[in-house]
Amino acid sequence: MDAVTAQRTYGGVSAAERKAQRRTALLDAALEIVGEDGQAKLTVAGLCARAGLNERYYYENFEHRDAVLEAVLDRIAEELTAAIVTALAGAAPDSRAQAHAAIHAGTSVLIDDPRKARAALIAGMATPELRARTARTVRAFARLVAAQGSGFYQVEIAQNIVDFRALYLVGGLTQTLTTWLAGDLDLTREQLVDQITDVFVLLGDDLAGRR
Structure with a gap:
């Protein structure tokens, strides 16, 4: 040697x-x-x-203190993406089954390990730089939702409308989950997933029906 x-x-x-x-x-x-x-x-x-x-x-x-937290947030986002994509691949081909599988898988990553929830939903808002990074992550997940929805419904809809609804859904999910984890929303875990699923299906089916 x-x-x-x-x-x-x-x-x-x-x-x-x-x-x-x-x-x-x-x-x-x-x-x-x-x-x-x-x-x-x-x-x-x-x-x-x-x-x-x-x-x-x-x-x-890492170059500075927050760089390691940024890397932690990226790792959580990668785990969320993998869990969601895997769940979608194994779900029945109807809108509610697809939405429920994705939401259950994504929220489970954070609910099953509260450390990840605290990092992603609380620490991720601690500084202007981290808030900007979190906003980019939300937009990335919105693009994932938009792409999955467009592929599932197979209808011609203006992209700006699809993007708006996807961002609305992901942003609303993030705020709702943060509130629930803080104990300020009186729902069981199953009820939380079901209610979020209802909203995703409602907005998706409605938009597809307007083609």
Whole structure:
């Protein structure tokens, strides 16, 4: 084994793999801190201590403190997208079954792990930069809803109208879920999913019927 290979590989793990493992450890630690103690408690020193890493490894991956939280939010968004797409693929081909499957899968990601809900729905609004990032994420999910709806209904509808309804639905879902998680909406989990499903189906079926 030459010197370059020895430097790159240690214990059968490459330098790239070790870097990825450190990044994952930092993201996991950030989610724990934000989810348990709030975004204000997220410091580089505290994060690295929780992850069991030297601070230099933080700056190996992130430029500033909020960068790790941004990465956590991106990871949650990716998990949400994967859960929704998988649920849609396995649901019956009718509007209510599709909507219910997607909403149940998406909300479960956040409800089943309250740390993710706190990070995505609360910490994601903590600074102007994070609010702007959250707004972009909402728009991205609205585009997903618009694309799925257009593919499902297969009708010609003005794109600006489709985009408006999709953004309205995703924005409303986000605010409703935030309120429910805070305990300010008297619905069971099943009722919450059913009510959100009703609204999605109502606006989707109505728009398709206006073609």
